[in-house]
Amino acid sequence: MKRLFLIIPRLTVSDANALSSSLTIGFPAITAWLGFVHKMERELRREHIEISFPNLGIVIHDFDLAVFKGVGDYNNSIVGKAYPLSKEGERSSFIEEARCNLNVSLAIECQYAGSRPFSEIGEIVQHILHSKMKLAGGDIQKSQSPYLVGIEDNEEGYMSIIGKIPFGFIPIERRDLLKNVAAEDNLDELLDSLAVSNFSEIDADEDAEKRVSWNSKRKHPGWIVPLVTGYQGLGQLYDAGETLNTRDSSTPHRFVESIVTLGEFVSPYSLSSIDDMLWSYDYDSENSQYLCRNQSV
Structure with a gap:
């Protein structure tokens, strides 16, 4: 069975939000990526193109976190952007925001039954990208021409789509590394999984000056990173209009x-199925969780 994908190659984004949660700075939250795709879907429907995007694959080519480390400094500092001077010639107060520059390719699964030619849809997507879209709060600078491609739902189809995208690393979810940990110990286990341990080894066969060697390791192999994959509901769900001063008085909401x-960044050639790289929305009503699920887990 054929599956249809919209490919957006080499999307360059500047000043994207790298403050992905109250705990982490780095790769933008997966909610921002799926939010971008949802916005794209809505813009296309305004152009009378009845299309939906149920799944998203992300391939990272370059990631540059805007930080500075001076000579002799131990920690990195965020490179902030100050507001313009006030009329008195003074700087306004501002909250530091971590930013990053990205170069990515996106593989967006499509469900489309319209009659417009794929080439025309690609041109409309290109126009929307550069006139109406942001990604994780960042500005879209440029991209190669988007296009649609159909693949078979098997390993050969996956390899064919990977062959069309420039090489990069794919973020997948690794919550399986935490699934046997009690909820109250999750944060400690997450920190332990990200920590780098330095240790020394003594080689008795070497001269005294060369006997000690230093090595580093982490708890789990691979490029393991913290990843924001959704929201945990707090308290009750408020009915529409029940709370004052909300942005949308017609939609229920909660804190x-x-x-x-x-998460883990992996080589595309370590996966065997297109589903392994895809993210989609999910709702866990029992635990009040609004999630982005990776189908590799």
């Missing part, structure tokens, strides 16, 4: 906090 788990 939430970010869900931080473990």
Whole structure:
């Protein structure tokens, strides 16, 4: 069975939000990526193109976190952007925000039954990208021409789509590394999984000056990173219009906090199925969790 994908190659984004949660700075939250795709879907429907995007694959080519480390400094500092001077010639107060520059390719699964030619849809997507879209709060600078491609739902189809995308690393979810940990110990386990341990080894066969060697290791192999994959609902769900001064008085809402788990950047050739790289929305009503699920887990 054929599956249809919209490919957006080499999307360059500047000043994207790297403050993905109250605990982490780095790769933008997965909620921002799926929010971008949802916005794209709505813009296309305004152009009378009845299309939906149920799944998203992300391939990272370059990631540059805007930080500075001076000579002799131990920690990195955020490179902030100050507001313009006030009329008195003074700087306004501002909250530091972590920013990053990205170069990515996106593989967006499509469900489309319209009659417009794929080439025309690609041109409309390109126009929307550069006139109406942001990604994780960042500005879209440029991209190669988007296009649609159909693949078979098997390993050969996956390899064919990977062959069309420039090489990069794919973020997948690794919450399986935390699944046997009690909820109250999740944060400690997450920190242990990200920590780098330095240790020395003594080689008795070497001269005294060369006997000690230093090595580093982490708890789990691979490129393990913290990843924000959704929101945990706090308290009750408020009915529409029940709370004053909300942005949308017609939609129920609740207070939430970010869900931080473990992710891993992997080579595309370590996966065997297109589903392994895809993210989609999910709702866990029992635990009041609004999630972005990776189908590799």
